[in-house]
Every structure is written in C-alpha cells, then in structure tokens.
Amino acid sequence: MDLFLQQxxxxxxxxxxxAIVALGLTLVMGILNIPNFAHGHLYMLGGYLLFFFxxxxxxxxxxxxxxSVAAMGVVGVIMERIVYRPLNDQPHINAxxxxxxxxxxxxxxxxxxxxxxxxxxPNPHPQIIEIMGITMSIQRLLVIFGAIAxxxxxxxxxxxxxxxxxxEAVAQNREGAMLTGIxxxxxxxxxxxxxxxxxxxxxxxxTPIFMLSPSMGAILGMKAFVIVILGxxxxxxxxxxxxxxxxxxxxxGGGYISAAYKDVFAFGALILxxxxxxxxxxGQKEV
Amino acid sequence: MFTKPIHTKLLYLAIxxxxxxxxxxxxxxxxxxxxxxxVLYAIAASGMNLILGxxxxxxxxxxxxxxxxxxxxxxxxxxxxxxxxxxxxxxxxAAFIGLLIGLPTLRTRGAYFAIVTLCFGVIxxxxxxxxxxxxxxxxxxxxxxxxxxxxxxxxxxIEFFTQTGMYYLAxxxxxxxxxxxxxxxxxxxxxxxxxxxxNEPLADSVGINTYATKLVSFVAGCFIAGLAGGMYAAxxxxxxxxxxxxxxxFNFLIFVILGxxxxxxxxVVGAFAIPVLMEFMQFLDDYRMLIFGxxxxxxxxxxxxxxxxxxxxxxxxxxxxxxxxxPESDHASR
Amino acid sequence: MLRVESVTKRFQGLxxxxxxxxxxxxxxxxxIIGPNGAGKSTVFNLITGTLKPTSGQIFINELDxxxxxxxxxxxxxISRTFQTTSLFDQLRVIDNLMIGYKWRTNxxxxxxxxxxxxxxxxxxxxxxxxxETLDFLGLAEKHDQFVPALSQEEQKRLAIGxxxxxxxxxxxxxxxxxxxIQEETDRVTxxxxxxxxxxxxxxxxxxxxxxxxxxxxxIVVLNYGKKISEGAPAEVKSDQAVIEAYLGGEVHA
Ligand SMILES: Nc1ncnc2c1ncn2[C@@H]1O[C@H](COP(=O)(O)OP(=O)(O)O)[C@@H](O)[C@H]1O
Ligand SMILES: [Mg+2]
Numbered sequence: 035m036d037l038f039l040q041q042x043x044x045x046x047x048x049x050x051x052x053a054i055v056a057l058g059l060t061l062v063m064g065i066l067n068i069p070n071f072a073h074g075h076l077y078m079l080g081g082y083l084l085f086f087f088x089x090x091x092x093x094x095x096x097x098x099x100x101x102s103v104a105a106m107g108v109v110g111v112i113m114e115r116i117v118y119r120p121l122n123d124q125p126h127i128n129a130x131x132x133x134x135x136x137x138x139x140x141x142x143x144x145x146x147x148x149x150x151x152x153x154x155x156p157n158p159h160p161q162i163i164e165i166m167g168i169t170m171s172i173q174r175l176l177v178i179f180g181a182i183a184x185x186x187x188x189x190x191x192x193x194x195x196x197x198x199x200x201x202e203a204v205a206q207n208r209e210g211a212m213l214t215g216i217x218x219x220x221x222x223x224x225x226x227x228x229x230x231x232x233x234x235x236x237x238x239x240x241t242p243i244f245m246l247s248p249s250m251g252a253i254l255g256m257k258a259f260v261i262v263i264l265g266x267x268x269x270x271x272x273x274x275x276x277x278x279x280x281x282x283x284x285x286x287g288g289g290y291i292s293a294a295y296k297d298v299f300a301f302g303a304l305i306l307x308x309x310x311x312x313x314x315x316x317g318q319k320e321v
Numbered sequence: 322m323f324t325k326p327i328h329t330k331l332l333y334l335a336i337x338x339x340x341x342x343x344x345x346x347x348x349x350x351x352x353x354x355x356x357x358x359x360v361l362y363a364i365a366a367s368g369m370n371l372i373l374g375x376x377x378x379x380x381x382x383x384x385x386x387x388x389x390x391x392x393x394x395x396x397x398x399x400x401x402x403x404x405x406x407x408x409x410x411x412x413x414x415a416a417f418i419g420l421l422i423g424l425p426t427l428r429t430r431g432a433y434f435a436i437v438t439l440c441f442g443v444i445x446x447x448x449x450x451x452x453x454x455x456x457x458x459x460x461x462x463x464x465x466x467x468x469x470x471x472x473x474x475x476x477x478x479i480e481f482f483t484q485t486g487m488y489y490l491a492x493x494x495x496x497x498x499x500x501x502x503x504x505x506x507x508x509x510x511x512x513x514x515x516x517x518x519x520n521e522p523l524a525d526s527v528g529i530n531t532y533a534t535k536l537v538s539f540v541a542g543c544f545i546a547g548l549a550g551g552m553y554a555a556x557x558x559x560x561x562x563x564x565x566x567x568x569x570x571f572n573f574l575i576f577v578i579l580g581x582x583x584x585x586x587x588x589v590v591g592a593f594a595i596p597v598l599m600e601f602m603q604f605l606d607d608y609r610m611l612i613f614g615x616x617x618x619x620x621x622x623x624x625x626x627x628x629x630x631x632x633x634x635x636x637x638x639x640x641x642x643x644x645x646x647x648p649e650s651d652h653a654s655r
Numbered sequence: 656m657l658r659v660e661s662v663t664k665r666f667q668g669l670x671x672x673x674x675x676x677x678x679x680x681x682x683x684x685x686x687i688i689g690p691n692g693a694g695k696s697t698v699f700n701l702i703t704g705t706l707k708p709t710s711g712q713i714f715i716n717e718l719d720x721x722x723x724x725x726x727x728x729x730x731x732x733i734s735r736t737f738q739t740t741s742l743f744d745q746l747r748v749i750d751n752l753m754i755g756y757k758w759r760t761n762x763x764x765x766x767x768x769x770x771x772x773x774x775x776x777x778x779x780x781x782x783x784x785x786x787e788t789l790d791f792l793g794l795a796e797k798h799d800q801f802v803p804a805l806s807q808e809e810q811k812r813l814a815i816g817x818x819x820x821x822x823x824x825x826x827x828x829x830x831x832x833x834x835x836i837q838e839e840t841d842r843v844t845x846x847x848x849x850x851x852x853x854x855x856x857x858x859x860x861x862x863x864x865x866x867x868x869x870x871x872x873x874i875v876v877l878n879y880g881k882k883i884s885e886g887a888p889a890e891v892k893s894d895q896a897v898i899e900a901y902l903g904g905e906v907h908a
Contacts, residue, residue, distance in 0.1 A: 069432040071439075120622045130379045130435050131578055131621045138571060139614030146607055252567075256443065259436045294451045301440035308437050309425030501768060508774075509753050509760065509781050510767040512746070516754045519743045526703060526737075527817060528729030528758030537764050 036167040041289040042282065043168050049281020050181030054236045055254060056261035056273040057188065058229035064205035064268020065225045068118055068129045072136035073233065074255020076113075078248065080106045080234030081241045082144050085155050095158040099238040103231050110230025111223050118226075119219065137252070144248035152245035159242075177239045184235055185274055188228075192270065201225055205268040253297055260304040263314045340492060344485045353484055355600055357556065359593045360491040361549045364498050366576040366588035368545030373574075374583035375506055376538040377518025378427070382438040383573050385445035386543040388565020389415040390550025392449065395462040395560045404468035408551040415547025416540050423539040427532060430521075442567045450562040461561030465554050487556045494552065495589070498545055502585060505541075514538055515583075575613050579620055581629030590629055656681040656856060657702070657733070657825055662711030664697055664880075671697045673880040674711070679825060684851055685858045686867045689877035690901070695860045696738050698877070699827050703735050704728040715824075730758050734818035735827040738860075740810050742802050748813060749798040752785035755817040788820040792846070808839040812846065819850060826850060828859040832866065844870055868892070876900070 059073045083105050088098025117136055121129045159172035192198035204211040204221045212218050244250075261280055265272025280300055288296035307315060347353050369383045393411025398404055426437045449456045456462065468490065470478040480486050505511050516524040517531045517538075524531050554560050563569065573588075580591025599609060624631045657679040664672040672694045679685050687695050700706040702713055704725040712721045715731050723731075734755075743751050760777040767774055789795045792812045797805060805813065811831060818826055831847065832840040844866055851857050861867045867874065867888065874891045876884040884894040891897055 063432075067432070069436060071435075117618050117622075124622075124625065125377070126431050127373070127377055127379050128621045128625055130432060131574065132618045134381075134571060134574060135614045135617030135621065137614070138610045138617065142608070142610035142614060146611060253443070256436075256440060260440070263433065263436065295447065298444050298447055301444050304440050305422075305426065305437055305444075308429050308433060312428040312430070312433065314433070504770065505764070505767055508767045509757055509762045509778055510764065512750050512754050513757055515746060515750075516743055519745045520741060522705070522725075523737070523741045523743065523817070524754070525725040526705070526729060526735055527755045528726050528821065529754070530724075530726045541764075 037289065038286075039166060039168050041285045043170060043174075045282035045285030046278065047174050047177050047281070048285060049278035050178050051236050051240055051277075052254075052257060052261060052281050053274045053277025054181050054184055054232050056258040056265070056277045057185070057270060058232040059255075059258045060262045060265065060268055060270065060273040061201065061205065061225050062229045063262055065201065065208075065222055066118060067126070067208075067267075069133060069259065070118075070136075070229075071130070071133035071255065072113070072140055072251075073229070073258055074251035074253070075137050075140035076106065076109065076230045076251070077233040077237045077254055078144060078246075078251030079109065079140055080230070080237035081246045081250070082148055082153075083234065084238045084241050085148070085153055085246055089155050095155070095242070099235075102238060103234040106234035107227040107231040110226035110228070113230070114223050114226035119222070137255075141248050141251065148246070148248070150248060152247050154245055155242055157242040171243070173239075173242050177243070180235070180239045184232065188232070189270070197221075197224060201228075257297075257300050260300045263304060264307060266314060337496075344488065350484065352597075352600065353488070355596055356593070357484060357488045357491055358553075359596050360488065360495050361553050361556070362573070362576060362596070363589040363592035364491070364495050364552075365546045365549035366573045366580070366592050367495075367498055367502060367585075368542040368549070369573045370577045370582065370585075370588045371502060371505075371514075371545070372539050372542040373577060374587070375511070375518065376514040376535055378535055378539065379431075379435040380438045380539065380542070381435055381567070381570050381574075382422070382442035382445070383542070383546050384567055384569030384571075385442040385565055386415045386419060386546035387550035387553070387569060387573075388445060388449060388560075388562075389418060390547030390552075391554040391560045391564045392456055392462070392550075393547070394551040394554040395465045396455065398466050398555070399462065399464070404466070404555055405471075408468075408548065408555075411551040412544050412547035415550070416544035419540045419543030420536070423536050423543075427535045427539060439567065439570075442570055446562055446566045449565045456562070459562060461559060461564075462554075463559045465558050465560070467558070468555055481555075487552075491552055491556070494548060498548070499585060499589070506585065518583075575617060577627075578617055579613075579627050581627030581631075582625065584626060584629040584633070587627050587629040591627070594628075656716060657858075658714045659698070659702065660712045660714065662698075662701055662708045662713065664694070664701055664706060665709045671880050672701065672708075672877075675877075675880070675882055677875050677882060677885065679856060679858050680873075681824075681856055682851070682854070683856060683872040684847070684870055685856075686871035686874045687858065687860045687877060688862075688864075688867060688874060693877040694880040695877055696829055697880075699735055699829055699860065702728070702827065703733060726758070729821075729823075732822075732824035733827065734821065734823035734825070736814045736818050736829055736831060738829040738833065740807075740814050742810060742814055742817070744802040746802065747798070748794060748800055748802065748805070749782075749785055749789070751802065751813060751817050752788050752820045753781050755820040756781045756784050759821050785820060788816050791819075791849070792816045808835055808842065811835065811839075811843060815843075815846065815850075819855070823855060825856045825858060828857065830860050830862060832861070832863060840866060 055073070055077055059070065062068065062070050062073070080102060083102035084098055087093050087101045088095050093101060113136060117132050118129060121132055157173055159176060161172045162169055163172070192202055200216055200221055201224065204216060204218060208218065257280060261273055261276035265276035283299060284296055287299050343356065344353070347356060365383065365387050369380065372378050372380045390411045393414050394404065394407045397407035397410065422441055426434060429437055450459050468481040470480045472478045481490060513524065513529050513534050516529060517534050521531050550564065553564060576591030576595060577588045579595065580589065581587025605612065620627055660676050662672060662675050663670065675698065687698060689695055697706065701708050704723045704727065707722050712719055714720065715733065720728055720731060743754060760781055761773055762777050762781070786795065786798065789798050794809060794812060794816070797809065802810065802813070815828065815831060828847070832843045835843065840863060847857060847859065847870065871888055873886065874888055875882060876891060876897050878900040883896045883900055884891050
C-alpha cells in the first residue's frame, strides 16, 4: 500500500512536469502546425540557465528562476524568428528537418558550454515530510503546486487577456484569424516565448531534484509529443490530462512491471493508438 | 526521356575510377577505415533518401533498421550461419519489420509519421540495450566473423579478411543499390513516389494507390538500411546499441540533407564528405553537432536540395549565361 | 453511365448534399450549377471517393462504387480536376501527364527494377500518350518546363490534361475556367468541346452562365444541397424555382 501511494505521488509529480512541458508544445503545434522536436531541449536549456543564473552568477534559486524563464522566453522568440518563420510557406517536411537541426544544435550547445558531466544545483528546500506513509520533500511538493499554479495562470491568461484569446483563435483557425487582421507573426513569436518559458518553469522546478545533463531533453520532448497527439493538437485540457495520466502510468508501470522498459510504454502506446486512429484520439487537424 | 548530358556521365566515370583505385592512394589504414564506413553510410542514407527525399515521408527510424541488419548478421553468423546467407536474411528481416511498422503508421501523415517513427526508433534502441539474451545488452556482441572467402574458378578465391576486401564488397553493394535506385527513380514508377510527395490528393485522384506507393518506398528503404547494417557488423566485428540508435538516424539525416535531398548523388556526397571533413578538423570534434545542427537549419532554409542541388542550380545558371553570351557554342557543350 | 442515387452527405450537423439523384449520360456535357456553398464540389468528392456519403449509392454502369477509395474510382475511368488548380508543381509538365497515365500500365516495382520487356513497352507507351495529350492541349513546346513556369491558363489546361491523359470515360471538371478572363475562358471552353468530340463524357461545375448555356447539353441546379431543377439550358433558365433561388430573376450562379 505504501509503495503504491509512493508511486502515485511520484507519478503525480512527474505528471505535473509532463503536463506543463506538453502544454508549451501543444500551443506551438496548434499555432504553427510544426512539430518542434527541440521542445524537450528547450526544457534542458532552461535547466542549465537556472544553474547558470542561480549557482554560477549566484542569484539564488528564486531570482535565478525568474531570470532564466525570461531568458528562455527570448530564446523562444529567436528560435521562431530564425528557424521556423523562413519555412512558413515551404513544404512541411522542411520545418521538421529544421526542428531536428535545432535539437542537435541545442544539445551540443549545452555539451560544449557545460560538459557532459551531470550538474546539480543545491536543493533549496530539502526538508522531508511524511504524510500517510509517503515520504516527500518540500521541493517535490513545490513541483506539483508550482505546476498547478502555472496551469491556472496560463488558463487565466488564455481566457482573460487579449493576447491569450488571439493565440487560441489562431490555433483554431490560422487562415480565418489572418482574414480578421490578426498579426499572425506576432502571435507566433509570443507563443514561442510562452512555450519556451513554460518549459523553463518545469525545468526550474525539477532541477534541484535531478541531475542536469545535455541529453535529458530528448526523451522528455518525445513524451510531450505523445501527450500532445493523444490529447489533441492545440488542446490545453488534453495536454494537462494526458500529462498526469502518463506520469501515473509510468510510475506504476515502472514500479510494478519493468523499470528498464519504462519509456517504452509511452512510445508503444502512441504507435498503437496512431495505428488504430491515424489522426490521434481527438484529431481533427492534420499536419 | 531521362538521359543525362555527356559531361555529367564523364564526371561519374571519373568518380567511379577514383573509388576503384582508392586502396592504392589511401594507404593510411585509419582513413581507409573511415572511407569504408562512409560507403556503408552512403548505402543507408540512400535508402533514407528514397523514403524522405523522393517520397516525402520523414522517417526517423532509419537507424533502427540499420541496427536490425547489424544485429541480424551478428546473431546469425555467431550461430554459425554463413555471412552470405545471413546478410540477405537480415536485410529481409529489416524489410519485413518495416512492412509491419509501415502498414499501420503510413496511414498517418506529415508530422505524425515523423513522430511515430521516432518513437519506434527509440523503442528499438532501448530494446537493443536491454534484451540481454538476444543482443548482449549495453555491451553488445563481439567477435563477429568476417565473410567467408568466395571461391572463383581458376582465380583461387576472393577473401575478406583484409580491409581492402571489405571495402570492395561495400562498394559493390553501394553501386548495386545506386543502380537499382536509378532505375526506380528515373522512371514512370519513380514519378509516382514524387507525386505522393508533391500532392497526395491529386495522386490519389489519378489512380495512384498512394498508401501502397508509400509502403513500397518505405520497405525498400528499410531493406537497404538493413543491408548496410549487416555489412557494418561483419566489418566492425562487433555491434552495440549505438548501431541502432536515434543518433545514427540523425547522422543519416544530416548526410541526406547536406548532400542533397531527392537527388541520387546527394546522400553519397554527404556520407563521404562529412565524416572525412570531420577527420581533418579533429579540433572541432566537440563542436560537431553544433555545426551540423546549425548547417541543417541553414541548408534547409536556403538550399533545400543541399550541396548537389546547389551545384545543379549553379550549373544551370552557368549554362544559361553561356547560352546568352555565346549562343553558337551551346551545341558543343551538350 | 454514372448514376447518383439519393445521396446525402452530412458534416457534423450541416447537410451539404441532401437526397440527391441524377445521372450522367454517355457522350453528353452535363453542367452542375448553383450558388456558392450549394454542395457542388462535395458531389464530385462523393463520386470520386474523396468523401463517403452518409447515405445513398453511386453506380458506374450498374457497378456499385459507393465508398470506394479515390484511386479505385479513378481506375474505373472516372477522372476529375479540383476547384483550386491542383498540379504536381515540383515536376515537369510531361511528368505530370505520365503520372496521370500510370494506372493504365503495368509499371510497378519489379518490372521497373528489372526493365522487363513489358516495362519497356509500357514506358514508351506512357511517354507517347503524354506527348499526344500535350499536343491536344496545345502545350507540346512546354513539355520540358517546370509547372511554375506556366501561365494560369496553361496550368488549368494541364490540370485537365492530367485527368484526360488516361482516356477516362467520364471527366469531372470543377470550375475549369475559374479566375480566367473572357478570352482564356473561350479557349478552355473550346478545349472542353474537343474533349467531348473525342468521345469523353464531361460533367462540369461552372459559375459563368453565359458559357454554360452555350456548352452544356443538360444542367442540374443545386441549392442548399438539394436538386431544384434539371433539364436543357433553356428549360432551366426559365424554371421558376431556379429564378427564385437566384433571387430576383437574373441567373448568375
Ligand atoms: N470537408 C468538409 N468538412 C466540413 N464541411 C464541408 C466540407 N466540405 C464542404 N463543406 C461544406 O459543405 C458545403 C458545400 O460546400 P461545396 O460543396 O464546396 O460548395 P460549392 O462547391 O457548391 O461551392 C459548404 O457549406 C461547405 O462549408
Ligand atoms: Mg466548389
């Protein structure tokens, strides 16, 4: 029972990370119809920037987090500007290839700057508490509550601000939005900023618990794709629900079935579901 | 209707001669090994180009099919099966698994196909590192025998214990693959691949079974990848999960794109030029993927047909300029 | 020759085509007209298998093709063009036509790989038929050009050629002169007449009434997915229902 609850707790923690990473990806895919294969690598870079600002520069955890999230927003804007915008009216496969290029670039950038050795930042909240036989550190709880706060904040942003509403309009119908005079380029820029920023928030929450490594973004990014496709491209509730679901499945599957093949479940599920329904579970939109 | 001008043919002949004579002017064993690897990469990348370049389906599982060929030959030859049987069987296994995966996933389109193949590639990579009984886990499989000699009447036999023997074997397979691809691509049948890439609904409406066309292209590409992987195992004498990994897929992608997507020479040029260039720029080793990642983006934006496409465009420009300047001499240049 | 029998197509709530029946008769030019959004293009998509009808059936010479896939319908001799000109724009003009002829041949994987005698014969036949069609279209000199180098009218002609090269029994044209000026329209109209003279049955969707009245043998009028009139041009023109549908008399489609 204790093991079970412990796995559920871990599942929720990972799930909340998956949810925000997938959230950023679903926005970009909904807006641009481009699979940003480098999304997981934005998460990775966010983690390293936190290390840089919090530890190397010495701003401390919270201030470092704010600065790194802002910096990642800028990275997102730059990426949209120089990688994806020039390919807007090229055949789609060119954008996929550019996405792979970005992924290789970012991973090797981290490798060159910070090396392949795992890096850590000191855990700002290492205190352990125990509730109903589950051990949890404050930082782990912070991951969950931070993610929930971010999701709520993003929800308010999408529903209550003009920019948010515009983003959703473009995600739903790009041509229609263009006809009503929306500046689609500006919306794309902002979406990339938000997408990279949320990835950096996820990384900031998780970095004190796990080691940083240049390759950590690859698998996470792919899982975000699994979630986005299964939850429906551009669907925010789909990304949140899918994120938590995948976190739980993995924690329980990894704990009870096989830890080595933990990642296979998610990818296998995707292949299976796309085989049965080629446009995804809720798919209307095709790329 | 698909013929090439004379000077292009002469260029290809010169390259062929240079390739055949290579063991005489590259005595350095290490460089020679790299060139031989390039031949294998050129084979695999040409297979990827069939799927990605000509048919427009972004497969990101190509390394996995290379790995199936490699592990297939490794496992079979260690079990005592002769290489000459193990190689085609391994390639057929890769093609068969390609068929099994292609049947459901080729119903997806565009980005979905790219993601689903990437997922499959990663699964194969994880399995190759964890299915210890079959693959030897992370250590892989060692001591794979070289191909047995082929007896030739009157001449004795062709041996493969030397690097030179393996080089010629790889070169022969590359030429065979290129010859087959040449026939497929420069034909009405090959046009159907490009029709699918260019405009699938229209292809459908003129009676082309686009799903079957994609499947043929995918399975043929996987077969070629398996062939290259099988020879890799025999040449290296060992395989490990990195021979089935997604980094290998990305390497193939780099060869195809930088060399020239949807051109026959492109992947070959990429597979030779890039590893050899890297050897001469050892000091850049840490920056390898930094450079290639950036190049991939730049090339796809500014030269979507890569080096070969760029050269062709230049060639056309020069021809047009010459025709303008010296209208008389045009006949001679053809 | 081709019969549509009480076909209905629903898109989540919206009824695009409702209980529609009509027939295309061998050798005729049939026009389908109606206001924008009347469901004309949807009818073509239903016939060619791009969309599946919600209910109803479609027959070619008494053969039920309801629910067949587009490439299967095409290989029954039903060719079509699309409303927005659709071409293989990365390829040359001649390639476009050879692709259109492919299903008539045996140019598959193995025949191509081994250059069998059958391959040689069919490859030559395909080339010849493509050149013949280019002559018919008046595009012979352009055979080696890439598609983007063609004018808009030439592209429209080529689109018809891709559908025509395989000698279909029925040619379905979706607004073949859309976006063309009068002079170009006349030339394309003339091309369509010559297609029929060759023995191909034509069914076309058009907006230009003047052109339709001179070209079509019969007209089917759609409004909100329903057939409101059918008959010879003169009959349709004076049909009260048609005049009402087009609000106030003047028929402009
Ligand atoms: N694939 C589709 N999905 C949803 N609605 C569609 C689809 N295709 C057409 N429609 C709708 O069906 C109606 C008829 O469209 P269409 O056949 O294109 O009209 P027409 O060609 O007569 O102008 C329109 O309201 C259109 O919006
Ligand atoms: Mg229409």
